Amino acid sequence: MYKIVEKRTLAPLTTWFLVEAPLVAKRHKPGQFVLVRVCEGGERFPLTIVDSDKETGTIALVSQEVGKSTGLLAKVEEGEFLLDVAGPLGKPTDIHQFGRVVCVAGGIGAAPLFPIARGMKNVGNDVTVILGARNEELMILREELETVCHALRIATDDGSVGFHGFVSQLLDERIQSGESYDHAVAIGPLPMMEAVCKVTGKYNIPTIVSLNPVMVDGTGMCGGCRVKVHGETLFACVDGPEFDGLGVDFASLSHRLKMYHKQEQCSLQRVAKEGA
Amino acid sequence: MARDKAKPGSIPRQKMPEQSPLARVATFSEVALGLAPDIAHLESERCLMCKKPTCIEGCPVSIDIPSFIQRVVNDDLEGAARVLFESNALPAICGRVCPQEDQCESVCVLGKKFEPVAIGRLERFVADYVRENGLDLLPNPGQATGHKVAIIGSGPAGLSAAGELAKLGHAVTIFEALHKPGGVLVYGIPEFRLPKDIVAQEIDNLRKLGVEIETNVVIGRTVLVDELFAEEGFDAVFIGTGAGLPYFLDIPGEDLNGVCSANEFLTRVNLMKAYDFPNVDTPVHVGNNVTVIGGGNTALDAARTALRLKPEKVSLVYRRSREEMPGRAEEIHHAEEEGVDFQMLTNPVRFIDNGEGWLAGMECVRMELGEPDDSGRRRPIPIEGSNFVIHCETAVVAVGNGANQIVASTTPGLDTGRHGNIVADEETGATSRDGVFAGGDIVTGAATVILAMGAGKKAAATVHQYLLTLDGGATENGAAEITSPG
Numbered sequence A: 001m002y003k004i005v006e007k008r009t010l011a012p013l014t015t016w017f018l019v020e021a022p023l024v025a026k027r028h029k030p031g032q033f034v035l036v037r038v039c040e041g042g043e044r045f046p047l048t049i050v051d052s053d054k055e056t057g058t059i060a061l062v063s064q065e066v067g068k069s070t071g072l073l074a075k076v077e078e079g080e081f082l083l084d085v086a087g088p089l090g091k092p093t094d095i096h097q098f099g100r101v102v103c104v105a106g107g108i109g110a111a112p113l114f115p116i117a118r119g120m121k122n123v124g125n126d127v128t129v130i131l132g133a134r135n136e137e138l139m140i141l142r143e144e145l146e147t148v149c150h151a152l153r154i155a156t157d158d159g160s161v162g163f164h165g166f167v168s169q170l171l172d173e174r175i176q177s178g179e180s181y182d183h184a185v186a187i188g189p190l191p192m193m194e195a196v197c198k199v200t201g202k203y204n205i206p207t208i209v210s211l212n213p214v215m216v217d218g219t220g221m222c223g224g225c226r227v228k229v230h231g232e233t234l235f236a237c238v239d240g241p242e243f244d245g246l247g248v249d250f251a252s253l254s255h256r257l258k259m260y261h262k263q264e265q266c267s268l269q270r271v272a273k274e275g276a
Numbered sequence B: 001m002a003r004d005k006a007k008p009g010s011i012p013r014q015k016m017p018e019q020s021p022l023a024r025v026a027t028f029s030e031v032a033l034g035l036a037p038d039i040a041h042l043e044s045e046r047c048l049m050c051k052k053p054t055c056i057e058g059c060p061v062s063i064d065i066p067s068f069i070q071r072v073v074n075d076d077l078e079g080a081a082r083v084l085f086e087s088n089a090l091p092a093i094c095g096r097v098c099p100q101e102d103q104c105e106s107v108c109v110l111g112k113k114f115e116p117v118a119i120g121r122l123e124r125f126v127a128d129y130v131r132e133n134g135l136d137l138l139p140n141p142g143q144a145t146g147h148k149v150a151i152i153g154s155g156p157a158g159l160s161a162a163g164e165l166a167k168l169g170h171a172v173t174i175f176e177a178l179h180k181p182g183g184v185l186v187y188g189i190p191e192f193r194l195p196k197d198i199v200a201q202e203i204d205n206l207r208k209l210g211v212e213i214e215t216n217v218v219i220g221r222t223v224l225v226d227e228l229f230a231e232e233g234f235d236a237v238f239i240g241t242g243a244g245l246p247y248f249l250d251i252p253g254e255d256l257n258g259v260c261s262a263n264e265f266l267t268r269v270n271l272m273k274a275y276d277f278p279n280v281d282t283p284v285h286v287g288n289n290v291t292v293i294g295g296g297n298t299a300l301d302a303a304r305t306a307l308r309l310k311p312e313k314v315s316l317v318y319r320r321s322r323e324e325m326p327g328r329a330e331e332i333h334h335a336e337e338e339g340v341d342f343q344m345l346t347n348p349v350r351f352i353d354n355g356e357g358w359l360a361g362m363e364c365v366r367m368e369l370g371e372p373d374d375s376g377r378r379r380p381i382p383i384e385g386s387n388f389v390i391h392c393e394t395a396v397v398a399v400g401n402g403a404n405q406i407v408a409s410t411t412p413g414l415d416t417g418r419h420g421n422i423v424a425d426e427e428t429g430a431t432s433r434d435g436v437f438a439g440g441d442i443v444t445g446a447a448t449v450i451l452a453m454g455a456g457k458k459a460a461a462t463v464h465q466y467l468l469t470l471d472g473g474a475t476e477n478g479a480a481e482i483t484s485p486g
């Protein structure tokens, strides 16, 4: 059992949790995730580790409510417990001195990007963060990200704050106006990562993306998380979740994410009906 | 009771009572119901009590078979159980899933002229008697030695190693990656062949022996092998992580929605209980037509599991002929009875898209058997121009498993072989690393429950020796202790 020691709402439907998981905290490196099961009968689903503290034995998670399992998680209160937390899983981010690094976050992607940006800065990179959201209200971790980069640029789809448009457009504009980057990391919804890769591909900037296929075990045992990168089939939970964005088959992944759509809707409808 | 000297072969081999095919495909409850006491007794009478019991040689853990059967004849079921437990910590499980037809029963002397003694059914009968009557035959944990042993993986290899070492007085902790212990016994083999409460009970028994089980710990990620020694204070480590990396076919269309590995399909249904969706949250995809690819136990389990999720049709596609199927004869028979459509000598060449990214069918080619290959089985060769399409919305790929690299790749100095398996001595379990031992599917590649258990047991004996040398000698005593069973 893994205790929730702190809980905060970051934005509508987006919650930050501090969870007691000493073994996970001890070995966590940026880019890794945990598999969570909220309660008996619950799904195993992945969440990126946003931060960890070896001393207190806690990890931070940020979850956006999109369906039954994340909805169940949102109902767990401070002092209550999660049934299972396994990790840290996946390969850590390749963090070394690249030079000028741009970290691009879309929506909930700000959470997984936070430890990566910090890691990149700590080893001496010049780090720019481009943070995007649909609107100002949905933007998360802005202050936190500010502290782990040299320059923070903001974009919103509706222009409520910062650049009016997508992060990929802002990135393209910055590059055209003379900024140059040696390395890019993009995390967010699939279309956003794909759009960023279109831009960085144009300028030959090596780009890492973090993929979010449906997972079951998270240890390489089921193959449900397989993705295609440069034509090769890889398991995101053990070979990733980060991959060379310029080689990812986004269309295939985006389609595979719909595999259980019907069942997910059915689960949600039951929740709505029974309130359970 | 005195033994009637029935004439050899005068009693026919007793049949296992089973749920009818029609009834059983409607549920996940166990197919084979177990022998009634009088029937078990009759079966035990068939044993010749051979002076040279070849059956024992056929048993990977050398159960003293005539000795336990003699006790069934004498109606001393508790005594029979004690004989089983001397060699096999999990008889209720082995009695259900061992391929006896290739092991003890294949070399039974009676079987030369008549049908062999139903050794497996008797093993199950005895083990169930003990279980159902709550008899406490648990050995006591040995006197504490002060040594700590870490077991990685809670499949049959890890469970048997843990039990043996606890009996010898070592403090044993099992680390399991998943949230539930049991390995393939819980996530792979379905309820209708191996009820999960039997596995749970065996695991409880280990806990009673003092074995600690830590779930949600992925060694190589959560904790490294080196840290187990340096920081957690373990004196030895046994690796029993199984063969858990599913192979795919590597043919076009394998990323279509509707195609999954048997591991995924079975894990969703068995471990995550997706058969009960939406009462539980994990779904499973089952179209009207399901095709399973493969011929082993995994393929058969996937096909029969699919049947119970009520599609219109389940087909099983295998590239060789029925004789070459590596699955257990009994389960092939069960699958056929339940209505699985066998497409033998058939190989898939591509998965067909319905135009929207979902599986619509599988193009296959018919095969014929040519000359024997390395495995001694006749090599299947495609028949040109024989291509045809099997219509299906779900395809389950069950063409074997390889070795997961998480432990090996994070443990410096641990040698692996050609297929990524950990290299370990078959008799001792010793690896290239001092204090690190391994056994089961991670060493041999996908094999059987009993072989994994046997490997765990043998390795436990070596671990024990190793721990004694840490104490500074006295290995002879140790050897005597290990070989005396109980």
Ligand SMILES: Cc1cc2nc3c(=O)[nH]c(=O)nc-3n(C[C@H](O)[C@H](O)[C@H](O)COP(=O)(O)OP(=O)(O)OC[C@H]3O[C@@H](n4cnc5c(N)ncnc54)[C@H](O)[C@@H]3O)c2cc1C
Pocket: A033, A043, A044, A045, A046, A047, A048, A049, A062, A063, A064, A065, A066, A067, A068, A069, A070, A071, A108, A111, A112, A211, A212, A213, A214, A215, A216, A241, A257, A258, A261, A264, A265
């Ligand atoms: C490596 C990785 C890291 C992630 N990190 C985060 C994070 O830090 N914060 C966050 O909010 N979300 C994260 N996600 C996504 C999160 O796991 C899903 O949103 C969650 O599983 C949805 O479950 P649900 O029941 O609430 O919604 P559902 O209604 O079941 O699903 C909504 C959508 O979520 C996806 N999904 C469903 N089940 C799974 C599953 N078992 N595994 C992965 N995706 C699934 C599917 O695309 C589905 O269409 C991550 C995913 C991956 C693979």
Ligand SMILES: Cc1cc2nc3c(=O)[nH]c(=O)nc-3n(C[C@H](O)[C@H](O)[C@H](O)COP(=O)(O)OP(=O)(O)OC[C@H]3O[C@@H](n4cnc5c(N)ncnc54)[C@H](O)[C@@H]3O)c2cc1C
Pocket: A219, B097, B098, B099, B152, B153, B154, B155, B156, B157, B158, B175, B176, B177, B178, B181, B182, B183, B184, B185, B188, B189, B217, B218, B219, B220, B240, B241, B242, B243, B244, B266, B297, B298, B299, B301, B328, B404, B406, B407, B439, B440, B441, B442, B446, B447, B448, B449, B450, B452
């Ligand atoms: C569907 C199916 C049906 C089968 N049917 C039969 C049958 O009828 N008869 C028969 O004899 N055999 C059968 N087998 C084969 C048999 O189940 C295996 O040979 C046996 O389970 C191997 O045991 P093991 O202990 O080596 O590994 P496993 O049972 O695979 O257990 C390994 C355990 O280690 C855990 N693990 C892996 N990596 C780590 C890590 N890094 N850290 C912590 N834990 C880890 C896994 O989660 C798993 O729980 C079947 C196999 C399958 C898949």
Ligand code: SF4
Pocket: B046, B047, B048, B049, B050, B053, B054, B055, B056, B065, B066, B107, B108, B109, B110, B111, B117, B119
């Ligand atoms: S070989 Fe067959 S008949 Fe002989 S002792 Fe063994 S089980 Fe009995």
Ligand code: FES
Pocket: A214, A215, A216, A217, A218, A219, A220, A221, A222, A223, A224, A225, A226, A235, A236, A237, A238
């Ligand atoms: S989640 Fe099962 S292999 Fe990756």
